[in-house]
Amino acid sequence: MSSPTLTASLPAGGALSSLQRSRQRMAWLLVLPSLLVLLAIAGLPLARTFFMSLTDAQLSDLSARQFVGLANYIGDAGVLADPQWWEAVRNTLWFALLSVSLETVFGLGVALMLNHPSPLKALLRAAVLVPWAIPTVVSAKMWTWMLHDQFGVINAMLLSAGLIDAPLAWTADPDLAFATIVLVDVWKTTPFMALLILAALQMVPGDCYEAARVDGVPTWSVFVNITLPLITPAVLVAMIFRTLDALRVFDLIYVMTSNSRSTKSMSVYVREQLIDFQLAGYGSAAATLLFLLIALITLCYMALARRRMEGH
Secondary structure: OOOHHHHHHHHHHHHHHHHHHHHHHHHHHHHHHHHHHHHHHHHHHHHHHHHHHOEOOEOOEOOOOOEOOOHHHHOOOOHHHOHHHHHHHHHHHHHHHHHHHHHHHHHHHHHHHHOOOOOOHHHHHHHHHHHHHOOHHHHHHHHHHHOOOOOOHHHHHHHHOOOOOOOOOOOOOHHHHHHHHHHHHHHHHHHHHHHHHHHHHHOOOHHHHHHHHHHOOOHHHHHHHHHHHHHHHHHHHHHHHHHHHHHOOOHHHHHHHOOOOOOOOHHHHHHHHHHHOOEHHHHHHHHHHHHHHHHHHHHHHHHHHHHHHOOO
């Protein structure tokens, strides 16, 4: 027989479960309006884009379209059969990998410097924000002028220092254009990563550092065993946000190199098909594939990040 104590505890447990279910229902009711708005803003255009991708619509006359099924995806003239699409996919993935990795490393370094007490801390934070505050189109055009092979200041400085013998076409040379795009993006977005990591650093309990100092733990060991594990969740979230931005990059690449195959991203490819070639159906298929690829990478990234944060 069950003890009186256990029997008396069962109603309390049942009441707690009922309370939890009630809170979950209330949470869903509170979130429901936002979900409906998100569905209307994002879901309906996405559904329309997918519908358009199943037709041969031309942008000049969207009404004169015929249903072609998956021909825009897997046919002989489909997106998946176009070598330029796969070049755009490769460029985008490499861009995301290189830019996010460099921005995380540099952002961590900047955050560690800003985290030290200094009377100029507020001024330094404002200065670090300047590249991030400049609109992407403006910074891309600014760097295009600075990197110009005829009157750019970068070539002038390198020539005067004797580091190069002739001006370099940074954005026109296929061997240099991709690296140039990555470096410009790193310059612009590192402040974003630095500020997010700085916020995480300031949340680390000071008692941990005090105990480490009392025990005489070396600075590098404190960073590896205390600081880094505690800020890892925030760093992973920041990397997810930056990965999403990098995978859908458009304005930076289009302003600096236009439709160059050496730097063309998936978003630039979609724009080229929709605007330059007026292929609404084909361009919609490319846009749908772009969305699916970004969603797949994001889900995998989040799953790995969750496993990392849970210690698996």
